[in-house]
Amino acid sequence: MPTFNDFLSTLKDNLMIFAKENLEEHKDDLLKDGNAFVRKAKKDLERWTEGLAAGALSKADFEFLLKGKKDLAEMEALKQLGLSRIRINKITDGILGVVIGSAFKTFL
Amino acid sequence: MNYIKVNLIIIVRSILFFTLLITSCSTVSVYSPEAYKQAVDLKIESLDLMSYATASYEDYQEEVEFLKTELKKAYEFARGRPNNEISTQQWEILIDEDRNLLGGFFKRWQDENILSQMFVDEMQMIVSDAFDTIIGLESGKIDPSELK
Numbered sequence: 001m002p003t004f005n006d007f008l009s010t011l012k013d014n015l016m017i018f019a020k021e022n023l024e025e026h027k028d029d030l031l032k033d034g035n036a037f038v039r040k041a042k043k044d045l046e047r048w049t050e051g052l053a054a055g056a057l058s059k060a061d062f063e064f065l066l067k068g069k070k071d072l073a074e075m076e077a078l079k080q081l082g083l084s085r086i087r088i089n090k091i092t093d094g095i096l097g098v099v100i101g102s103a104f105k106t107f108l
Numbered sequence: 109m110n111y112i113k114v115n116l117i118i119i120v121r122s123i124l125f126f127t128l129l130i131t132s133c134s135t136v137s138v139y140s141p142e143a144y145k146q147a148v149d150l151k152i153e154s155l156d157l158m159s160y161a162t163a164s165y166e167d168y169q170e171e172v173e174f175l176k177t178e179l180k181k182a183y184e185f186a187r188g189r190p191n192n193e194i195s196t197q198q199w200e201i202l203i204d205e206d207r208n209l210l211g212g213f214f215k216r217w218q219d220e221n222i223l224s225q226m227f228v229d230e231m232q233m234i235v236s237d238a239f240d241t242i243i244g245l246e247s248g249k250i251d252p253s254e255l256k
Contacts, residue, residue, distance in 0.1 A: 044230070047230075056224065064208050064227070065208075067207075067208035067212075068234045069234060070208070071209050072238050074201055075198050075209075075241040078194050078198050078201075079241040081194060082195070082245045082248070082249075083245060083248045085136045086136050086249060089250070
């Protein structure tokens with residue numbers, strides 16, 4: 001007869017496997033997106049500074065672009081927030097599956 | 109016998125807890141093909157109209173007003189969908205005339221009448237990326253068929 005401790009042990013092992021598979025993948029995605037945004041912003045700033053020096057951009061243009069980039073960063077952050085919530089939903093869904101699966105595996 | 113009963117109660121409670129957790133986290137709407145198409149179409153139309161901003165605003169006033177109405181419709185559509193606060197906030201930022209994305213760009217075009225080529229090119233890239241954040245979030249949402 002399996003005990004409740006057997007169930008907890010199975011559940012713990014399955015949750016560890018689940019967390020390792022899912023959380024690492026999401027952490028990598030988030031870092032990749034964040035780094036790409038910073039790299040692009042740096043290149044934009046270099047180009048705008050050159051444009052300002054060459055007279056292709058006015059001070060007002062330059063300032064507007066900088067503020068535009070800030071607004072874009074806010075929209076990007078909202079996208080990441082939304083995607084994170086979707087991932088959390090998927091993960092909690094997965095955890096529920098692990099709990100049920102572990103219970104069935106132990107007791108049935 | 110009592111031991112099994114206690115175990116089952118604990119399991120049922122665990123399942124209920126996780127179900128509640130899932131319900132409380134469901135704060136992002138499901139995927140909408142209509143919202144996705146709306147954002148893609150408006151991205152193309154907006155970038156196209158922006159490219160004329162090196163010419164006089166007066167010549168394109170009608171087109172700008174028409175596009176602004178279409179953008180407001182997209183915003184209202186986003187606002188009307190349940191659990192869609194994040195996408196709605198994105199639309200708000202994009203079309204707000206007091207900010208520095210599409211709404212601010214049209215306001216500036218109107219105020220200045222003609223904008224410089226480099227400024228227009230650079231703003232097109234920023235606005236394109238801004239639309240991509242809306243499109244990216246929408247395409248990342250769970251398809252309703254996956255929930256069945």
